[in-house]
Amino acid sequence: MTPREIFLARLTRQSTPRPAVGSATSIVTMDLMDEVGVSFPEAHLDAGKMAALAAAGHTRLGFDNVMPLFSVWHESAALGCQMDWGGRSRMPDGHPLPGADMDADLVLPGNFMDHPSVRVPLAALRLLRKSLGWDVAVVGKVFGPWTLGYHVFGVQEFLMDTLLKPEAVRRAMRQLIEVTVRFAQAQVEAGADAITLADHCTRDLCAPEAYRDFLFEIHRELVARIPCPLILHICGDTADRLPYICGTGIACFHFDSKVPAATARKLAGDKMALMGGTSNLHVIRCGTPEAIAADVREKSAAGIDIIGPECAVPLDAPWRNLKQLADDVKRCVC
Numbered sequence: 001m002t003p004r005e006i007f008l009a010r011l012t013r014q015s016t017p018r019p020a021v022g023s024a025t026s027i028v029t030m031d032l033m034d035e036v037g038v039s040f041p042e043a044h045l046d047a048g049k050m051a052a053l054a055a056a057g058h059t060r061l062g063f064d065n066v067m068p069l070f071s072v073w074h075e076s077a078a079l080g081c082q083m084d085w086g087g088r089s090r091m092p093d094g095h096p097l098p099g100a101d102m103d104a105d106l107v108l109p110g111n112f113m114d115h116p117s118v119r120v121p122l123a124a125l126r127l128l129r130k131s132l133g134w135d136v137a138v139v140g141k142v143f144g145p146w147t148l149g150y151h152v153f154g155v156q157e158f159l160m161d162t163l164l165k166p167e168a169v170r171r172a173m174r175q176l177i178e179v180t181v182r183f184a185q186a187q188v189e190a191g192a193d194a195i196t197l198a199d200h201c202t203r204d205l206c207a208p209e210a211y212r213d214f215l216f217e218i219h220r221e222l223v224a225r226i227p228c229p230l231i232l233h234i235c236g237d238t239a240d241r242l243p244y245i246c247g248t249g250i251a252c253f254h255f256d257s258k259v260p261a262a263t264a265r266k267l268a269g270d271k272m273a274l275m276g277g278t279s280n281l282h283v284i285r286c287g288t289p290e291a292i293a294a295d296v297r298e299k300s301a302a303g304i305d306i307i308g309p310e311c312a313v314p315l316d317a318p319w320r321n322l323k324q325l326a327d328d329v330k331r332c333v334c
Helices: 003-011 030-036 046-057 072-077 116-132 143-152 155-164 166-190 208-226 241-246 262-268 280-285 288-303 319-330
Strands: 082-086 093-095 136-141 193-199 230-233 252-254 273-276
Touching: 003 072, 003 136, 003 273, 030 046, 030 319, 072 116, 072 136, 072 143, 093 262, 116 136, 116 166, 136 143, 136 166, 143 155, 143 166, 143 208, 155 166, 155 241, 166 208, 208 230, 241 262, 241 319, 252 262, 262 273, 262 288, 280 288, 280 319, 288 319
Parallel strands: 136 193, 193 230, 230 252, 252 273
Antiparallel strands: 082 093
């Protein structure tokens, strides 16, 4: 089976000779930038450089998929959020939309799809599909309306309004879901096999009831409207909301190491695929070869479908640890 065949099969819990190895989020490190000769911030803003750096996930690291949207701010920048695109050692950051008011209708820019922060990753996806063909899985990434609400209104203001103005929050999310859908559909048309849906309704910020009351139906709708498998990514300890997530129809959940792999498998059951779970700090950034091999064995024994980092990899991690992770996964036998 090709890497793409293995990745897509495991995304839907089909049998393969080995687990897949991959990531739904950024695996770029500073020394990988040096290896490829492409750095941030240019890789966020130039389609050719974005595609070249993303391709290294397969050509240098040996992952079964590539994912070129390294930042969390692409659609938010197109909505008008004030941006700092970071640098070689610093991820991009942004600020809430000036004048955004939860009590007023959110007016989406008519030229959203033409904004460079949207146009560039779409072009990069097309370049990756052309250069890698059908041997490697190409994964896109969008942010759901909960996280877009953080970006547009500010995290503290958005979360407070879920308590003080819940209907206003729901109205804003109904408007923001159209951003998620439009960007995701465009990525599928550009060649994406699957889409990461990042929506950070995490235990660190809100109760599981917030997922149930605000996001459960939204995520069910996104499954219905986006024509490819979705990989839901939520940072942190998500054990208390995994039963709700399982009911959305999401194909795969990309989970954090704060949830032990065996616990995640038990909570997800047999229908939803699981991805990630490898600690960025203890394994990817600081792990010895022995620690990396032990982590792969643990994930494989727990039935994790796609083994890889829990979230965006620290920029100061060594890329060779990621390569060893991939090499060790490929030695697994199902």
